[in-house]
Amino acid sequence: MQPTSTIYKKKAPLLVFLIPAFAFLGVYLFYPFIQNVINTFLNIGGLGRSADGANTPFYMNYAELLRDPKLRTALKNTLLLTLCTVVFQVGIALVLALLVDSIHRGARIFRTIYFFPIVISATALGLMFNLIFLYKGGMVNQMLFSLGKLHTETRASGRMVVDWIDWKDKDHFMTTMFLPVIWQYVGFYFVILMTGLSNISEDVFESASLDGAGGWQKVRYITLPLLRNTLCTCLVLAVTGALKVFDLPWVMFGAGMPEDRGWLTGTYMYDQTFNKANIDYGSTIAVLIVVLGVVLSNVSKALFRQTDDY
Amino acid sequence: MKKTKKAIALSLTAAIGLSAAGAVMAGAADPVTLSVVTSYGGDDGNRRNFEQAVQEYEDKTGNTVEDGSATSDEEWKAKVLTDYETGSEPDVLFFFSNADADPIIDAGKVVSIEEIRETYPDYATNMKEAMLAAASDGKHYAVPSSGFWENLFVNKTVLEDCGVDMPGTNYTWDQFLEDCQTIKDAGYTPIACSLFEVPHYWFEFCVMNNGSLDSQLTLPAVEADGSLDEAGQKWAAALNDMKELYDRGFFPENTTTATDAETVQLFGDGDAAFLIDGSWKVGYFTENYPDNLEDYAVAYVPAKGDRKATDAIGGISMGYFISRKAYDDPARQKAAVDFVEYLTSDDVLSRFVTTEVTALVNGAKPADLNSLQQSAAEANANLTGIVGAVQDTISSEAKGDLFGNVVAVVTGSMTAEDAVKSAIRINGNPGAADEGATG
Numbered sequence: 001m002q003p004t005s006t007i008y009k010k011k012a013p014l015l016v017f018l019i020p021a022f023a024f025l026g027v028y029l030f031y032p033f034i035q036n037v038i039n040t041f042l043n044i045g046g047l048g049r050s051a052d053g054a055n056t057p058f059y060m061n062y063a064e065l066l067r068d069p070k071l072r073t074a075l076k077n078t079l080l081l082t083l084c085t086v087v088f089q090v091g092i093a094l095v096l097a098l099l100v101d102s103i104h105r106g107a108r109i110f111r112t113i114y115f116f117p118i119v120i121s122a123t124a125l126g127l128m129f130n131l132i133f134l135y136k137g138g139m140v141n142q143m144l145f146s147l148g149k150l151h152t153e154t155r156a157s158g159r160m161v162v163d164w165i166d167w168k169d170k171d172h173f174m175t176t177m178f179l180p181v182i183w184q185y186v187g188f189y190f191v192i193l194m195t196g197l198s199n200i201s202e203d204v205f206e207s208a209s210l211d212g213a214g215g216w217q218k219v220r221y222i223t224l225p226l227l228r229n230t231l232c233t234c235l236v237l238a239v240t241g242a243l244k245v246f247d248l249p250w251v252m253f254g255a256g257m258p259e260d261r262g263w264l265t266g267t268y269m270y271d272q273t274f275n276k277a278n279i280d281y282g283s284t285i286a287v288l289i290v291v292l293g294v295v296l297s298n299v300s301k302a303l304f305r306q307t308d309d310y
Numbered sequence: 311m312k313k314t315k316k317a318i319a320l321s322l323t324a325a326i327g328l329s330a331a332g333a334v335m336a337g338a339a340d341p342v343t344l345s346v347v348t349s350y351g352g353d354d355g356n357r358r359n360f361e362q363a364v365q366e367y368e369d370k371t372g373n374t375v376e377d378g379s380a381t382s383d384e385e386w387k388a389k390v391l392t393d394y395e396t397g398s399e400p401d402v403l404f405f406f407s408n409a410d411a412d413p414i415i416d417a418g419k420v421v422s423i424e425e426i427r428e429t430y431p432d433y434a435t436n437m438k439e440a441m442l443a444a445a446s447d448g449k450h451y452a453v454p455s456s457g458f459w460e461n462l463f464v465n466k467t468v469l470e471d472c473g474v475d476m477p478g479t480n481y482t483w484d485q486f487l488e489d490c491q492t493i494k495d496a497g498y499t500p501i502a503c504s505l506f507e508v509p510h511y512w513f514e515f516c517v518m519n520n521g522s523l524d525s526q527l528t529l530p531a532v533e534a535d536g537s538l539d540e541a542g543q544k545w546a547a548a549l550n551d552m553k554e555l556y557d558r559g560f561f562p563e564n565t566t567t568a569t570d571a572e573t574v575q576l577f578g579d580g581d582a583a584f585l586i587d588g589s590w591k592v593g594y595f596t597e598n599y600p601d602n603l604e605d606y607a608v609a610y611v612p613a614k615g616d617r618k619a620t621d622a623i624g625g626i627s628m629g630y631f632i633s634r635k636a637y638d639d640p641a642r643q644k645a646a647v648d649f650v651e652y653l654t655s656d657d658v659l660s661r662f663v664t665t666e667v668t669a670l671v672n673g674a675k676p677a678d679l680n681s682l683q684q685s686a687a688e689a690n691a692n693l694t695g696i697v698g699a700v701q702d703t704i705s706s707e708a709k710g711d712l713f714g715n716v717v718a719v720v721t722g723s724m725t726a727e728d729a730v731k732s733a734i735r736i737n738g739n740p741g742a743a744d745e746g747a748t749g
Contacts, residue, residue, distance in 0.1 A: 084693075135564045258506075
């Protein structure tokens, strides 16, 4: 009897589904990206304006990338943020997931609570953290003041002067910037890891218990190896996600605060493009971000390679 | 039977055709939604007046206004210009009528008053023609709203607490430095200012202190030998004066990271003595500190050199523009014109004005001035000269660069001369063309 279905032989129907998606990507991703690369060689004085010819020399913006001290700062901060993201964001998410997985009651509540920051807009979070870290009257400074941790001095006039901590100054900005960014996405990785944990059969843990394995041994020798692929996915997402961070730091720190030490590649590109109207240089930074993203995601994929061996 | 069917079909077709035609005709008179962008956003002192005027316009015309107003700063200006460049401009824009508007005027994105008057002859006729800002093509585009002045606000309670006299019409820079030291020693912040966000108020007056009222608008240039010309040196000296204030600790501790709102609050709460700001802050304090109004007064910015303390910054720098896209759309043209006419009518504009300059032919009639407004009116009465802000004559990009570098200058990571040269290079200067500017 001859098979009646030809669905696997005829490729035409597949094209019907593939072409619209490909066209969409072509128009909204590949074309702008190629145009962006071309823009890096042109002299463009404003968004939407025509180019005033090519740069002289044509690679001027790429040479500027090597000379620009603000970009070096942005790259250093972004790479540090990526590292912190991998260590703390995924690390904290893993610990929380293991803890929540080990309880039987209230797991759903914790899932909701930890996931909650994801659904709040970064702008709102930025404003909230601005208030938390406000110089005078901010939550953190008020708490420190109440605990007597801030230096105070009474002047001859009888007025008490408090040395409030400027959480955005050059000594503290890194913590103030990274903390909200890391906090915001812990819940995202927590949910992914919880899903991974739920896929591990209870039978494995039961037999391990019968063999006399303790809690830590079960985590070390069963949970972590079986969670490896999920963890790899989280790490790759964390690395590539950290390179794109923009909104929260921009709301909290604006243009390079403090003293041009707070740039990230995303915020610096935005500032050059939209505030300084240096479109071609902004495009060049965008190309650098893409290259950096491709390189780092490949490196992280190679480092955290998924495997079927346990 | 066939004939009956034909008749029914014809009647239905006619009915559908007539309803469609009716819908089109009715559509022409339908209320429209007008997108409007102004700087009456955030904590602007006239925010409430603007919202009330918009509501009245909506009630009167049946049109709806989509208000995209925000607080005016360099980022807002850049965003507005970008919206025009990318084709997502508002129908009506309340914006700066100086060099900031050049990109949208040059690109033909807004309609001139002269062109609008061809169809609406009474448009902006309640304004003094001489006070309409002229663009480089000689035409006028913005219908002026209320003007502005910038001067020194003082917190009288702080001064009294520190034993410092109220600044008078002969207030000198040296006396000011002495007063600041006294105020600082007493545990107060002498000057409320965010050098990160709004250094331009101090810059303007420091430039005038190193020059004069008459030379305020002279733009700097780089000489052939790479040095700054006289105006450039004046700008550099102004930045160095600000650095001195910073080095001596007269600005708030967090001036390089604080927002304008934070430092204004220092002044409002009685933790800082001096604040240079504009006429719009009178409305802000009236609205946000109604119980403390007696604490504040408007005085005179300390002077040195040829400048008198009674010389100030001011003028009319903003107005209403109608976008070409809205004007060429028959459905929105009249709505846009009506909106601008209503917002700039004598009655409505008088509500926005307390002590500011206006271009109204009949003048504004502010009533019931409070103590701060009275103080501002008295200070204005003593003014010996008023000139526009020099920052309004350079491009947004150059301005953004110059003021973005103020923190670097005061903290010592950049020289004042380099900051000025960088701004000149971006603003365009033949002598700086070969200095390796980035595209």
